[in-house]
Amino acid sequence: MSYTIWFTGLSGSGKTTLSRNIFMSLKSAGLKAELIDGDIVRSNFSQELSFSKRDRDINVKRIGFLSHMLNKNGVISVVAAISPYAEIRALNRRLIENYVEVYCDCPLDVVAQRDPKGLYKRAFAGEIQNFTGVSDPYEPPDPPDIHVHTDTETVAQSTRVIEEHLQSLGVQPDHCNSEDAKRFMEEELAWRKRLHSLGFLSRLDECFVFENDKD
Secondary structure, eight states: OOOEEEEEOSTTSSHHHHHHHHHHHHHHTTOOEEEEEHHHHHHHTOTTOOSSHHHHHHHHHHHHHHHHHHHHTTOEEEEEOOOOOHHHHHHHHHHSSSEEEEEEEOOHHHHHHHOTTSHHHHHHTTSSSSOBTTTBOOOOOSSOSEEEETTTSOHHHHHHHHHHHHHHTTSSOSOOOHHHHHHHHHHHHHHHHHHHHHTSSSOOOGGGSTTOOOO
């Protein structure tokens, strides 16, 4: 069965890392899946959009429709996007027949302390406008289908919580070949490097190195 698993949460909350892990689990189990993250969409479908509420809503709707099309053709969609507004997430849930929402819950002070790209520091200084959690709101899911607490759980623990939930729904096998997972990640990284070299990806995120556990 095809479905969309949608990771939402503040920047730095673990969405990218956890979505990557679940994507690798699905691929290594022999399932058809695609990983969709904000950078891919912004670079190729939403270059003209700002970070205003209106434009964020348009961006999230586009991701939802893309996920819907993938599901329609038998492909699991794994999405990592802040998607801060509950109304548009609810719209996507209505559009997508099989929708699983994962809330990567992490307090603002913790994600601000992680801040590997220095974005929170700039946002608090007023250099970045419409920054979710600082100058723009984030509306938490109420309730999400899966709730992980990435400030107190390890990456492995949060990943297992998600995998067990998917297994309980009967949409993910309970086995994963770690060598296959590593191979698929290497293939994904090579593909992203090619996109970056051709200008279809604005930046090559370090989180797509297999051993890295950062978001």
